[in-house]
Amino acid sequence: MNRWAAVLILSAVTAKAECVGIRLLNRQAAPVTAVLQAQRVAERIFGDVGVEVDWKARNAACPVVEILFDQPAPLGSHGQALAYALPFAKARTRVAVFFPRVAALSSAENSGTNLGYVLAHEVGHVLEGQTRHSSAGVMKAVWDRDDLHRMAREEMKFATEDAEWIMAALASDSRRNAGQ
Numbered sequence: 001m002n003r004w005a006a007v008l009i010l011s012a013v014t015a016k017a018e019c020v021g022i023r024l025l026n027r028q029a030a031p032v033t034a035v036l037q038a039q040r041v042a043e044r045i046f047g048d049v050g051v052e053v054d055w056k057a058r059n060a061a062c063p064v065v066e067i068l069f070d071q072p073a074p075l076g077s078h079g080q081a082l083a084y085a086l087p088f089a090k091a092r093t094r095v096a097v098f099f100p101r102v103a104a105l106s107s108a109e110n111s112g113t114n115l116g117y118v119l120a121h122e123v124g125h126v127l128e129g130q131t132r133h134s135s136a137g138v139m140k141a142v143w144d145r146d147d148l149h150r151m152a153r154e155e156m157k158f159a160t161e162d163a164e165w166i167m168a169a170l171a172s173d174s175r176r177n178a179g180q
Contacts, residue, residue, distance in 0.1 A: 018050060018170035020127060021057030021064040022119070023092070029069035030099040030115065037112025038119055041154060045120040045138060049163040051127075051170065063170070065126050066093040067119065082118050085125035095122040110152050117143075117151050124158065128165040137162060 022042075027035050043053045057064045082105070083097040102118050103111045120138050125131060133141035137159035140147060150156040158166065 018167060019052040019054055019059055019062035020046065020123065020170070021054040021059060021062040022123060023057045023064065023066045024055075024069065025066055025093065026069045030097075030103075031111070034099075034103075034112035034115055038115035041113050041116025042119040042123070044154070045116065045157065046123075049158050049166060051166065063127070064092050065095060065123050066091075067095040067097060067122070068093050069099055070096045083122045085122040085131075087125045087129050087131060094126050095119075097122070106148060106152070113151055113154060114148070117156065120158075124162060124166060127169050128162065129169055130165075134159040134162055 024035065030038075039053075039055055043055075046053050052062075054062050080101065081098070082101045083095060086094045097115070097118060099115065102115050105111070105114045117138060124139050128139075133139055137157055139159060139162045143151070147156060
């Protein structure tokens with residue numbers, strides 16, 4: 001093993017994980033099993049890029065994102081969007097999820113997995129601090145049938161540029177919180 005490979009491996013092992021606190025509001029709008037599955041999926045997606053999820057939002061060092069489950073979506077609300085994020089809002093509730101739309105994507109047994117990807121996508125917007133979308137991966141604007149199949153197999157991830165945006169934003173937030 002060359003010296004640079006050893007440094008990269010050591011960096012990956014010793015890198016401090018960033019975190020995000022997520023509070024789910026009005027979660028009774030979705031079945032408990034779907035919410036639990038969604039939490040597991042979103043936690044894995046964020047974990048793949050080095051972000052720990054605090055579902056009780058108790059760690060003061062973590063930025064907090066509140067997610068409101070709206071049921072049903074208000075008439076004329078955001079076209080056919082599954083959810084929306086307000087990345088520039090100052091309030092903690094910056095994401096709204098329209099669970100009936102998420103559930104309609106596929107079978108009931110996949111609704112929790114799909115919800116996990118929706119949560120990761122919208123929290124991704126808030127953490128990145130922008131409304132941009134990627135051409136592939138979790139932050140893609142509109143998921144197609146192939147994406148839904150990858151989601152069902154839990155194979156879809158954040159694109160490299162999204163992982164970099166998220167980690168840079170969280171590192172910047174950590175430095176601000178530490179008074180640097």
